[in-house]
Amino acid sequence: xxxxxxxxxxxxxxxxxxxxxxxxxxxxxxxxxxxxxxxxxxxxxxxxxxxxxxxxxxxxxxxxxxxxxxxxxxxxxxxxxxxxxxxxxxxxxxxxxxxxxxxxxxxxxxxxxxxxxxxxxxxxxxxxxxxxxxxxxxxxxxxxxxxxxxxxxxxxxxxxxxxxxxxxxxxxxxxxxxxxxxxxxxxxxxxxxxxxxxxxxxxxxxxxxxxxxxxxxxxxxxxxxxxxxxxxxxxxxxxxxxxxxxxxxxxxxxxxxxxxxxxxxxxxxxxxxxxxxxxxxxxxxxxx
Amino acid sequence: xxxxxxxxxxxxxxxxxxxxxxxxxxxxxxxxxxxxxxxxxxxxxxxxxxxxxxxxxxxxxxxxxxxxxxxxxxxxxxxxxxxxxxxxxxxxxxxxxxxxxxxxxxxxxxxxxxxxxxxxxxxxxxxxxxxxxxxxxxxxxxxxxxxxxxxxxxxxxxxxxxxxxxxxxxxxxxxxxxxxxxxxxxxxxxxxxxxxxxxxxxxxxxxxxxxxxxxxxxxxxxxxxxxxxxxxxxxxxxxxxxxxxxxxxxxxxxxxxxxxxxxxxxxxxxxxxxxx
Numbered sequence: 001x002x003x004x005x006x007x008x009x010x011x012x013x014x015x016x017x018x019x020x021x022x023x024x025x026x027x028x029x030x031x032x033x034x035x036x037x038x039x040x041x042x043x044x045x046x047x048x049x050x051x052x053x054x055x056x057x058x059x060x061x062x063x064x065x066x067x068x069x070x071x072x073x074x075x076x077x078x079x080x081x082x083x084x085x086x087x088x089x090x091x092x093x094x095x096x097x098x099x100x101x102x103x104x105x106x107x108x109x110x111x112x113x114x115x116x117x118x119x120x121x122x123x124x125x126x127x128x129x130x131x132x133x134x135x136x137x138x139x140x141x142x143x144x145x146x147x148x149x150x151x152x153x154x155x156x157x158x159x160x161x162x163x164x165x166x167x168x169x170x171x172x173x174x175x176x177x178x179x180x181x182x183x184x185x186x187x188x189x190x191x192x193x194x195x196x197x198x199x200x201x202x203x204x205x206x207x208x209x210x211x212x213x214x215x216x217x218x219x220x221x222x223x224x225x226x227x228x229x230x231x232x233x234x235x236x237x238x239x240x241x242x243x244x245x246x247x248x249x250x251x252x253x254x255x256x257x258x259x260x261x262x263x264x265x266x267x268x269x270x271x272x273x274x275x276x277x278x279x280x281x282x283x284x285x286x287x288x
Numbered sequence: 289x290x291x292x293x294x295x296x297x298x299x300x301x302x303x304x305x306x307x308x309x310x311x312x313x314x315x316x317x318x319x320x321x322x323x324x325x326x327x328x329x330x331x332x333x334x335x336x337x338x339x340x341x342x343x344x345x346x347x348x349x350x351x352x353x354x355x356x357x358x359x360x361x362x363x364x365x366x367x368x369x370x371x372x373x374x375x376x377x378x379x380x381x382x383x384x385x386x387x388x389x390x391x392x393x394x395x396x397x398x399x400x401x402x403x404x405x406x407x408x409x410x411x412x413x414x415x416x417x418x419x420x421x422x423x424x425x426x427x428x429x430x431x432x433x434x435x436x437x438x439x440x441x442x443x444x445x446x447x448x449x450x451x452x453x454x455x456x457x458x459x460x461x462x463x464x465x466x467x468x469x470x471x472x473x474x475x476x477x478x479x480x481x482x483x484x485x486x487x488x489x490x491x492x493x494x495x496x497x498x499x500x501x502x503x504x505x506x507x508x509x510x511x512x513x514x515x516x517x518x519x520x521x522x523x524x525x526x527x528x529x530x531x532x533x534x535x536x537x538x539x540x541x542x543x544x545x546x547x548x549x550x551x552x553x554x555x556x557x558x559x560x561x562x563x564x
Binding site for chain 1: 295420
């Protein structure tokens with residue numbers, strides 16, 4: 001790079017953005033590593049070694065968060081990947097109402113999580129909720145969607161999928177629309193039916209879109225907190241507590257060191273699980 | 289002919305399913321915001337015996353000294369200012385990172401990509417805000433929103449910069465453009481499509497943000513619309529009509545965005561996702 005370019009593409013232009021980003025994102029991330037080894041009250045701190053981490057791993061009310069976070073991320077991600085694909089294929093067909101259906105499915109994305117969470121909390125009410133009333137009408141016994149510790153987490157996941165599957169769908173549609181029409185025509189001439197089209201063309205060729213959906217919804221699932229907080233607050237008991245909600249609870253209780261340790265654990269989990277996933281999916285893409 | 293009928297039936301079925309799964313929850317929230325308190329407590333989907341539209345919405349807007357209106361004002365300030373700062377900083381970053389392929393650029397780029405994945409460390413962030421005297425202030429909240437949306441916005445700008453030919457820069461350099469002039473006079477106007485996308489996506493995202501205000505902007509004075517709604521649930525747990533009226537109110541701004549920019553939102557999301 002010669003000096004004229006260095007002058008024109010000056011690094012000075014990076015300063016405003018990087019200053020804000022460094023101060024309020026990178027610096028706290030670095031500080032988190034340090035404070036996670038301390039007992040901490042903003043004004044003073046005391047070094048306690050691995051105590052916070054040990055507490056996090058051994059305390060049942062805290063380590064339940066690991067299981068729930070993984071269950072949440074894997075379940076929500078799988079549902080979005082599969083449902084999003086099916087919807088994407090369906091909404092790529094020549095339908096008269098295609099645009100209407102696409103908008104309908106995408107619409108919840110722009111609603112606030114709090115509003116959606118509150119609405120579904122009342123729809124899932126055990127005795128008065130519309131969902132159980134519907135079950136009663138068709139002769140089934142309703143479930144205590146958010147009050148039963150065994151299913152509460154899955155109820156929250158369903159609402160997350162309800163709101164977020166539209167995003168997966170539009171990403172798939174973009175991927176499917178990029179597949180050349182000639183391929184399908186060639187396959188039709190060879191007598192391929194709809195299943196053959198999906199199996200030999202759509203599924204393998206929409207792979208990049210699928211990888212994006214996997215990565216995005218998996219990371220999103222690991223970090224999710226707002227649905228949990230507006231619908232169950234981690235209850236009943238600790239049955240729906242995820243790492244992110246535990247971080248908040250420990251912060252509210254004034255255990256800043258412990259909360260920060262949880263934060264470090266969360267971003268290590270995100271990093272440890274996402275990077276290999278990313279590499280693995282990238283390699284798969286290359287094999288095509 | 290048989291094929292046409294089959295297709296028609298499938299489409300009809302899809303629309304019915306869609307209306308049940310997506311329509312009913314919206315309808316449920318809206319219809320219950322129009323009922324009296326006792327009627328809304330039944331949580332049913334029947335039509336209101338008598339419309340309480342004006343009373344409910346007036347009560348929501350005037351309650352606790354107009355807190356909902358104040359929340360709307362706060363949320364609007366946070367959203368508008370954050371988006372303006374984001375456009376300013378992310379466009380310059382994307383431009384430099386795409387045009388300068390050097391060691392420093394790629395380090396900066398990796399640091400920014402980290403922000404797409406790694407969740408923010410909340411308590412240390414609060415500590416830094418406190419140190420700077422920005423905790424519980426709108427300014428602090430705005431800067432947080434900027435810091436957290438910066439990676440994705442920068443990514444969109446960087447991707448789009450690839451489509452702007454360098455010949456444009458060359459001719460501007462020959463005309464003797466300086467660094468700042470070059471970017472703001474020549475390049476930035478060409479980035480308009482991304483600027484629109486960045487504006488829309490971040491506006492919806494920041495207006496709907498619940499977690500960050502929960503951490504960084506506690507206290508009633510600075511309440512944002514999402515926090516106000518969240519607090520309503522515990523405070524008015526017996527007045528579902530008011531809770532839903534508030535939920536409907538705060539969904540109006542994103543809804544307007546959706547009606548006007550549906551295509552742009554989808555385009556922006558897929559552009560970011562496919563490349564990410």
